[in-house]
Amino acid sequence: MKRTLLFATVIATAWFVSTAFGETGNELFQKALVRERSEGNLKEAIKLYQQVVDKYGKDRALAAKALVAIGESQEKLGESEARKTYERIVREYGDQKEAVAMAHARLGANASSLNAGIVTRQVWTGPKVDVESTHAISPDGRYLSFVDWDTGDLALHDLTSGVDRRLTNKGSWSDSDEFAEESVIAPDGKKVAYSWFNKDGRYDLRLVTFGSTNAATPRILYSNEDIAWIAPFDWSADGKWIGVNIERMDQSVQVGLVDSGSGALRVLKSGEWSGAGTLAFSPDSRFLAFDRPPFDEPEQRDVFVLAVDGSREIPVVVHPAMDTLVSWSPDGKKLLFASDRTGSTGIWGVAVEDGKPQGAPELVKANTGGLFPLGLTRSGALYFGVRVGGPDVYLTSVDFNSGKVLSAPTPVAQQWVHANNQADWSSDGKYLAFHITPTSPAGQHKLIIQSMETGTTRELKPRLRYFQVARWSPDGTSFLVNGTDFKGRQGIYRMDAQNADIALLVPRKVNAGSTFPEWSPDGKRIYYFKQNSQGDEAILERDLASGTERELFHRKQVVRQSLSVSPDGRYLSFIGSDPAGKESALMIVPVTGGDARVLLTLPLGGRFTAWSSDGRSLLFTKHTSPTGDDGSEVWTIPLAGGQPQKLDLGGGSIRGLRVQPGGNGLAFFRPTGGGNLEVWALENFLPASKASK
Amino acid sequence: MLLLAAIAIPLGLDLYLPAPENNPLTREMVALGKRLFSDKRLSRDESISCKGCHDPERGFTDGRPISMGVFGRQGTRNVPAIVNRGYGRAFFWDGHVKTLEEQVLQPIQNPKEMDLSLAEASVRVGLDVGTISRALASYVRSILSGDSPYDRFVNGDRKALTAEQQAGLQIFRGKGNCTACHVGPNFSDERLHNTGVAWRDGKLADEGAGQGNFKTPTLREVAETAPYMHDGSLAALEDVVGFYDKGGNANPGLDSELHPLHLTAEEKRGLTAFLKSLSGKIIEGPD
Numbered sequence: 010m011k012r013t014l015l016f017a018t019v020i021a022t023a024w025f026v027s028t029a030f031g032e033t034g035n036e037l038f039q040k041a042l043v044r045e046r047s048e049g050n051l052k053e054a055i056k057l058y059q060q061v062v063d064k065y066g067k068d069r070a071l072a073a074k075a076l077v078a079i080g081e082s083q084e085k086l087g088e089s090e091a092r093k094t095y096e097r098i099v100r101e102y103g104d105q106k107e108a109v110a111m112a113h114a115r116l117g118a119n120a121s122s123l124n125a126g127i128v129t130r131q132v133w134t135g136p137k138v139d140v141e142s143t144h145a146i147s148p149d150g151r152y153l154s155f156v157d158w159d160t161g162d163l164a165l166h167d168l169t170s171g172v173d174r175r176l177t178n179k180g181s182w183s184d185s186d187e188f189a190e191e192s193v194i195a196p197d198g199k200k201v202a203y204s205w206f207n208k209d210g211r212y213d214l215r216l217v218t219f220g221s222t223n224a225a226t227p228r229i230l231y232s233n234e235d236i237a238w239i240a241p242f243d244w245s246a247d248g249k250w251i252g253v254n255i256e257r258m259d260q261s262v263q264v265g266l267v268d269s270g271s272g273a274l275r276v277l278k279s280g281e282w283s284g285a286g287t288l289a290f291s292p293d294s295r296f297l298a299f300d301r302p303p304f305d306e307p308e309q310r311d312v313f314v315l316a317v318d319g320s321r322e323i324p325v326v327v328h329p330a331m332d333t334l335v336s337w338s339p340d341g342k343k344l345l346f347a348s349d350r351t352g353s354t355g356i357w358g359v360a361v362e363d364g365k366p367q368g369a370p371e372l373v374k375a376n377t378g379g380l381f382p383l384g385l386t387r388s389g390a391l392y393f394g395v396r397v398g399g400p401d402v403y404l405t406s407v408d409f410n411s412g413k414v415l416s417a418p419t420p421v422a423q424q425w426v427h428a429n430n431q432a433d434w435s436s437d438g439k440y441l442a443f444h445i446t447p448t449s450p451a452g453q454h455k456l457i458i459q460s461m462e463t464g465t466t467r468e469l470k471p472r473l474r475y476f477q478v479a480r481w482s483p484d485g486t487s488f489l490v491n492g493t494d495f496k497g498r499q500g501i502y503r504m505d506a507q508n509a510d511i512a513l514l515v516p517r518k519v520n521a522g523s524t525f526p527e528w529s530p531d532g533k534r535i536y537y538f539k540q541n542s543q544g545d546e547a548i549l550e551r552d553l554a555s556g557t558e559r560e561l562f563h564r565k566q567v568v569r570q571s572l573s574v575s576p577d578g579r580y581l582s583f584i585g586s587d588p589a590g591k592e593s594a595l596m597i598v599p600v601t602g603g604d605a606r607v608l609l610t611l612p613l614g615g616r617f618t619a620w621s622s623d624g625r626s627l628l629f630t631k632h633t634s635p636t637g638d639d640g641s642e643v644w645t646i647p648l649a650g651g652q653p654q655k656l657d658l659g660g661g662s663i664r665g666l667r668v669q670p671g672g673n674g675l676a677f678f679r680p681t682g683g684g685n686l687e688v689w690a691l692e693n694f695l696p697a698s699k700a701s702k
Numbered sequence: 703m704l705l706l707a708a709i710a711i712p713l714g715l716d717l718y719l720p721a722p723e724n725n726p727l728t729r730e731m732v733a734l735g736k737r738l739f740s741d742k743r744l745s746r747d748e749s750i751s752c753k754g755c756h757d758p759e760r761g762f763t764d765g766r767p768i769s770m771g772v773f774g775r776q777g778t779r780n781v782p783a784i785v786n787r788g789y790g791r792a793f794f795w796d797g798h799v800k801t802l803e804e805q806v807l808q809p810i811q812n813p814k815e816m817d818l819s820l821a822e823a824s825v826r827v828g829l830d831v832g833t834i835s836r837a838l839a840s841y842v843r844s845i846l847s848g849d850s851p852y853d854r855f856v857n858g859d860r861k862a863l864t865a866e867q868q869a870g871l872q873i874f875r876g877k878g879n880c881t882a883c884h885v886g887p888n889f890s891d892e893r894l895h896n897t898g899v900a901w902r903d904g905k906l907a908d909e910g911a912g913q914g915n916f917k918t919p920t921l922r923e924v925a926e927t928a929p930y931m932h933d934g935s936l937a938a939l940e941d942v943v944g945f946y947d948k949g950g951n952a953n954p955g956l957d958s959e960l961h962p963l964h965l966t967a968e969e970k971r972g973l974t975a976f977l978k979s980l981s982g983k984i985i986e987g988p989d
Contacts, residue, residue: 235856257856259875261886263716278718279886319717320726496882516876 034065038075051082058082073098073108080112081353081376087129087691092116127374132168132392133688140381140394140686144242144287145193150386153688154192154201161188163203163227165219168688176201176217176224183566191240195248195269202230202241202251202269210520212238214253214267230272234258237519242288243297243384244269250317252288252297258519260497264288264299266317277315278322282496286310287334287382290317292341296364298325300334300346308453312346314364325366326359331452335382337361338695339389345373347380354378356391356691373694379452383688391691398685399427402443402665402678404461405658409621409628412645412654415673421459424466429457431665432676436483438669441676444479456488458506461674469509473502478525478570481506483532489514491523501526501537515551525569529600530578536561536600538569548572548581550600562598562605565590571629573618574600576670582618582627584611595629595646608646609653616641619666622673625649628656628666643677712848712983713857715887719788719843725803725836727843732988735841738834743826745816747772752809752838755781758986761926762845767934771815778814778908780934783927785984786920788843791892795919795932796911806838807831841987847922848887850982863979870976873969878946880973882959889921889980897960898951899931906953908933913955925978939974 041057044050061075076098083091098105098112139155146153150168154176157164161182162175179185190212192203199219204212205227213232218225230251231239238256245252248269255263255276262284265276277297285299297317300310312326312334326332330350337344343358348370350357355375360367381394403418422429425445432443439462445455456469456479476492488504494511501515501524515537517524524537534552541547541560546567550559567585574581580597587594587607593614598605613632620627625648630641641663646653658677667676711717721727738744739752755769756762762784764770769777779795787793793805809815810823820831827834852871854862863871874880883891894915900908910916916932930936936945945951947970949962965973 233856233858234860259881259885261881276716276887279716279888281885281891315718319711319719321723322718322720496885 034061034068034071037061037064038071041075041078045078045082051086055079055082069102070105070108073102073105076102077108077111084374084376085129087127127694128690128692130690130692131687132690133166134685137164137166137173138394138686138688140383140688142190143192143383145244145384146386146392147194147198148196148387149198150388150390150392150690152194152198153383153392154194154203156189156192158188161185161206163189163192163201163205163217165201174222174224176219177227191242193241193243193251195244196246197248200248200269202244202267204238204240205229206520207232209234210518211236212240212520214239214241214251214272216269230269231267231274233274241267243290245290245294245317246292247294250290250294252290254285254288256284256497256519260519262497264297264315266297277317277319287336289334289336289384291337291364292339298334298337298344300326300332303327312344314344314361316364321364323364323366325361325364326357326370332357333382335380335393336385336391339385339387343695345391346370347377347382351375354380356380356694358695374691379447381686389692389695391694392688393691394686394688396686398680399446400430400664400678400680401427402429402432402441402676404441405675405677406673407645407656407675408673409623409626409645409668410647412656414657418658418677421676422457423464425457430678430680431478432678433479433481433488433667434669434674434676435481435485436670437485438672438674442479442481442488443678444477456504456509469504469506471502471504471509471511473504473511476502476504477523479504480527482528483530489526489528489535491525500524501535514553523569525572527572527574527581529574530576536572536574536581538567538572546585548583548598561600561602564605568593568614568616570616570665571618573620573666575620576622576624582620582629584615584618584629595627597627597648608648617664617666617677619668619675621645622668622671628668628675630663630666710985712846712853712985714848714850714853714982715786715846716789721788721840721843722801722803725839727840729988731837731840732844734829734833735837735839735844736987738827738829738838739841741827744810744818744823745772746818749773750816752806755809755815756784758984761785761847761923761981761984763927765928767929769815771812772817775814775817779932780929782919783923784842785845785847785922786888787845789888790890792894792917795916797892797894797917798911802839802842803835806842807835844988845984845986847984848982850922851979852976853982855979864975866972866975867979868976869969870972870974870979873965873973874976877965877969878963878973879959879961880946883918884921890918893918895957895959896953896955897931897945898953898956899933899935899945901951901953914953915955921977921980923981923984925981939977940970943970943973943977 038061041054045054058075058079062072066072080091080094095112095116098108102108143153143155153166155164162177162179164173164175166173179187188206190204192201194201202216205215206212214230215227216230217227235258237258240254241251243252250266251269253265253267262280263276264278264285265274267274283302285301288299290297296314298314300312302310310331310333312332313322314325315322326346330348332346332348335345335347344361345358347354348357353376355377356373357370358373359370383392385391402421404421405418406415428446429443432441440458440460442456442458454476457466459466473492474495476490479488479490481488487506490502490504492502493499500513500517502511503514504511526535526537534550536550539547539549541563545563545565547563548561550561564585571584582597584593585596593611594607595609596605596607611631615629615631617630626645628645630643633640640661643656643658643663644653662680663677665678742748742751755764763781769781771777793799799805810818824831851862885891894911894917896914900906900914906914930942936942947963947965950960
């Protein structure tokens with residue numbers, strides 16, 4: 010069962026149970042849930058759950074549920090009290106079968122993880138944390154490489170001093186669109202192999218050597234025009250080989266080894282379209298472990314071990330669950346993997362000898378949630394990244410003429426908390442569709458359609474590996490999405506609103522960037538962004554019947570997310586560079602062609618625009634800092650002239666403005682809690698770990 | 703000894719060549735398999751061997767639309783090329799067999815091919831059936847095609863393909879949508895598709911794996927393996943390109959990946975030229 014579904018079920022169940030037992034208990038439980046799930050404040054959550062037990066103990070189902078939550082939080086904190094909590098549930102709440110079953114499962118299967126001595130500690134938080142593109146802690150546990158997204162440079166975080174420094178120096182985003190991505194520190198702790206998105210629009214593999222204070226000039230280790238993406242995931246213990254994942258220009262995928270000296274590539278294994286996840290060398294460097302989906306099963310992954318001499322591949326973990334590789338134990342006797350086979354994601358271990366599994370997997374650490382493995386140190390500490398919080402869609406109502414907010418923003422989704430974003434309205438304004446972001450790296454994206462009258466929902470799961478920004482067709486039968494299918498084909502897809510069938514409308518080149526399509530009000534044309542032959546950002550119109558494409562506007566820089574069509578279909582709004590190319594500006598351009606009109610310059614920039622339902626004013630987000638990371642404000646400006654008005658929607662970041670057709674509803678999403686990433690270390694969880702790597 | 707230690711995998715193919723644990727690729731078994739591959743005693747009338755249909759000089763095919771068996775019996779389908787089958791996951795045109803070890807025994811028993819019981823085959827060659835199976839599978843596993851102009855091109859030699867072939871490669875990967883099925887180093891997704899080849903006069907002339915589905919064949923050495931399709935109904939590569947340009951043959955089970963391509967004459971020539979770049983170096987046997 011996918012973790013996302015399970016998470017949603019847990020939230021829904023909690024909501025239902027607590028509602029049934031009284032509003033106050035429910036409120037307190039929800040408050041605790043928010044502390045736990047969105048803020049990651051486990052200690053505070055435990056206190057609140059305990060209050061639920063103390064104050065509302067007569068409601069035994071709610072109390073038992075709260076005790077389970079307490080036990081789970083204690084486990085996450087590595088507290089041995091978790092065992093006592095579960096034992097109490099079994100002892101005192103025998104009538105609460107579900108809670109008792111969960112407690113039994115924890116007590117039975119999690120014996121090792123409930124032992125005292127396991128330590129989980131947070132080692133890095135803050136806006137710079139980037140765990141999606143780094144794959145290995147330095148062997149001494151001191152450094153993590155990461156991408157500094159302020160510029161796109163490769164950087165190094167010193168976990169001891171907390172100091173960050175850049176290992177590359179590409180200049181600002183306006184100087185260069187290039188950037189670093191996946192990276193892994195060498196066993197000697199002095200080099201980093203990393204992928205680099207280069208000026209030709211594809212990735213190459215690079216190597217940089219660093220000292221205590223400086224870094225040498227990086228060198229390109231492997232570059233090939235037929236390779237769209239290459240990413241390093243691990244080094245062999247002797248530093249000779251770098252394990253890489255590759256995507257070819259034909260969208261096929263490969264696992265390979267790159268010689269760290271000569272740069273020669275040795276392809277070990279090819280797949281059609283579904284690639285391997287994390288790669289990890291065994292400590293003796295004889296094997297490379299990885300996870301991949303079995304044939305035609307995108308929602309399942311299994312763990313395999315491949316001999317680096319190409320002699321054999323061995324399935325080590327085969328199970329209907331989502332099983333993803335974490336690492337080898339330092340002595341090479343165990344493979345660690347994350348699995349949701351019990352209903353919640355935990356870390357499991359399976360004994361391995363000569364690449365072959367020995368016996369059944371055992372749970373090592375329960376309830377870790379979706380994690381980004383960062384490898385083990387020589388001392389046997391496992392480092393991993395987690396995402397805390399996430400986006401939520403909010404709904405408010407606004408008098409667009411006066412700029413007055415008529416109702417306070419409230420979250421739309423009852424489920425999928427901190428995982429829902431990018432809403433859009435049906436043309437009759439009665440439904441909202443919003444995108445669900447997977448909460449684990451290998452999860453699947455989906456779209457939820459929610460009735461605004463009844464709150465009922467239905468789910469669309471298109472056969473897309475990835476998609477974003479669904480735009481509902483005026484006739485309600487389909488959506489436009491930016492997406493990539495399971496065969497790696499990127500572009501604008503039309504998704505059926507009933508059965509989620511997909512059809513590729515506008516293919517786009519590999520690595521070309523998202524297009525953010527919008528419908529014309531009559532549904533006969535679509536508008537989207539694309540880079541033109543001069544390298545400018547262009548807005549294109551496509552007639553769906555004929556397939557003909559027409560450029561409406563181009564400018565050196567445009568914020569791609571900002572395209573919005575006026576209700577009468579005559580204008581497009583967006584945020585681009587002003588005619589002098591110096592400042593960001595809120596602009597509109599007629600769809601019939603002609604000059605763009607600058608409505609307002611935005612010195613600090615902005616990102617999203619939306620038309621009021623009567624088309625008389627335009628809403629836009631305005632950054633409150635140059636990067637927009639510190640927050641944004643929503644403003645409205647009348648088209649006929651007049652001063653812009655700020656909407657009082659509170660602080661923080663606001664994204665994805667969508668106005669209710671014919672109404673005064675405004676949907677948007679907040680990346681709640683920043684969608685923060687954190688790095689944690691798990692220590693003392695392996696018996697008698699030995700340093701061998 | 704393990705053959706992988708001695709064999710050089712051709713450029714463009716994976717280093718990992720799958721083999722079952724009970725049949726590791728050894729020089730001895732490949733050599734034995736090669737001998738059996740040419741042994742006419744494995745056919746009832748001792749008139750044909752495996753090699754009779756899988757001729758190394760023709761990309762391991764026979765050049766006929768439909769294969770010919772013992773006593774001049776007509777087969778049912780075109781002889782498939784057997785290069786790089788060690789990387790395969792499904793065998794025969796209908797993909798009904800999942801291992802090479804099982805596959806190699808079926809033509810021996812097929813009345814329209816070699817028409818010999820396995821018991822008799824065992825007696826004739828003096829080997830148990832398991833050994834025959836493992837040896838033949840090992841030899842077939844050793845038949846590898848790579849190091850083609852295409853392989854050299856995608857590994858950095860940008861002059862390995864002509865301009866026309868490079869244009870054809872772009873069609874292959876883009877407008878032609880060929881990589882929807884012919885993907886990866888072996889140019890096959892090893893899956894089943896209905897292209898409509900079997901649809902004749904409003905019905906299926908051959909159900910294949912069911913509903914007119916047939917396995918995607920490799921395109922390695924495709925220029926050497928005419929005629930084409932499961933029934934050998936298309937004589938030349940130009941015919942195949944023309945077939946797919948029309949979107950295959952419309953029928954109720956037509957694969958959703960197929961649609962009219964509207965290729966220009968120049969694009970068709972480029973695509974055909976590209977397909978010819980997939981002929982490379984074939985290695986086989988223990989040497």
